[in-house]
Amino acid sequence: MADLTTTGIERQTRARTEWLLVGLGVAALVAAPFFLYPIFLMKMLCFALFAAAFNLLLGYTGLLSFGHAAFFGGAAYFTAHAVKEWGWTPEFGVLLGVLGAAALGLVIGFFAIRRQGIYFAMITLALAQMFYFFCVQAPFTKGEDGIQGVPRGHLFGFIDLSVPLNMYFFVLGGFLIGVFAVWRIVHSPFGMILKSIRENENRATSLGYSVARYKLAAFVMSATLAGLAGAMKALVFQFATLTDVTWQMSGEVILMTLLGGIGTMLGPIVGAGLVVTLQNYLATSEFPVTVITGAIFMICVLLFRRGIVGEILARLSRGEGDAR
């Protein structure tokens, strides 16, 4: 019983801290474009949503996908193609990207959930690599050049997205919807079942849950939201290239989540912010970025597996526990 109450209190403190931070965070995000370079902020938001979507799978279902770039980069291609070649408006372009990512997620997830743990990671990696080769050869992706010069267009036909602030609030809206969706999924009865699968898959099966179906559903949801992030990124930068479907991109989103804190709401967002900022600083220097990212990976895994937010939360709840 004692255990139960402690976790109850822990959860309450966690929730309270998170809500306070969420309120402050949203206010800061609304104010941010007036102080900081909007493109940089939009990039951060896209990656933060990407990482939050990835965390839905790793943090709350316990599945490590090494192929999430396929959904992120795939959606970017679909959206870019629809907007540029077919002249679709941005909202339908993004919708197509999101649906495309969901369909990809359904196919890749269908195969991947047949194995567990480390095999799951390898299968997602291999299938995403297959999608990468498809993108290299398919004519609509324009190969090495990628789809360039994608117009941002007019949202709903009358909001001009080539105005940076309009674009920023469009991306911020998408980001908030996406992150809210993750929060809603995690805190629903469905999310509880996902967590039970993470904790003990056999037990969840013996309780009568069709584990495979739940895993696939979580996989598709994660892919869909990753697709939303990728679709928006294509409009922000006005191009879609092979970079976004490489395995390095899959690794990057893992790093963001790991660095911020696996299985925390805010962790992936913080992690994405840090990694994007770091890349921005290193982009101008001579130093190779992969060496730094690789080193952060190793340090995270060895020294703080809970990630930055995870460590802070753990310390906060420990501190309150002592005071009582």
Next chain:
Amino acid sequence: MTMIFGIPIQAFLGQLLVGLINGSFYAMLSLGLAIIFGLLRVINFAHGAQYMLGAFVGYLLLAHLGIGYWPALILVPLLVGLSGMVIEKVALSRLYNVDPLYGLLFTFGLALVLEGAFRYFYGVSGQSYMPPPQLSGGTNLGFMFLPNYRGWVVVASLIICIGTWLLIEKTKLGAYLRAATENPTLVQAFGVNVPLLLTLTYGIGSALAGLAGIMAAPVYQVSPLMGSNLIIVVFAVVVVGGMGSILGAIVTGYMLGLAEGLTKVFYPEASNIVIFVIMAIVLLVRPAGLFGKDA
């Protein structure tokens, strides 16, 4: 000209040979992965980087110290193996008590660092490494022209794979290794130094990757990126074979290399992805892999 399935036999056999060469490397690499995974329960993502490291160490030994191919064939695996042992001792050994996924993530980070560093110093363009004079040139087999070095790679990789298999199945060290795979605690209780065994195993696995690297140096170009694309294919090979058996890893490696070569003959566009397609089919029909034990 003799034709086979509507394709000149020379082209057919040529692609088959390329497939066999690729298969040799798949086999050697998946063998190392399987050995490491068997005992350490770690998927060594750095395997591709260690393969690249092997090729580069060979290249650097030649360029700076004038040490040629034959001594490098001994030196390179030793050096790469030793560096692997250091990494196991310093870092990997701390991760045995946590989720095996962390081992994968750690070695992934290691691969990024190694590749990034070599890319920084040597750029992305490949360096060429000449085959040793004894193996340069080729032999006319009557029905096709076989470059000697490639023939050597096929033969040597077979010897290495069979040798490693014998080491594990027939020697005392191999017996310890297999026992520790089954039940490490019990083996420790019998007085076997299991931590040392783990270090040694990772060393052997890395050494195999390094050896494959130096053997690959004259076939492919020595480039910082040579390992990263290969390792993903090798992962698919491992999924197809299942990691339960050493022999399975070897056989699957050759088989998939040949399948890739054949696809290049009949439908070149799909040659990049055929191994992944085979993986998907195997997952549908036999999720545990062709040689895997059911989980």
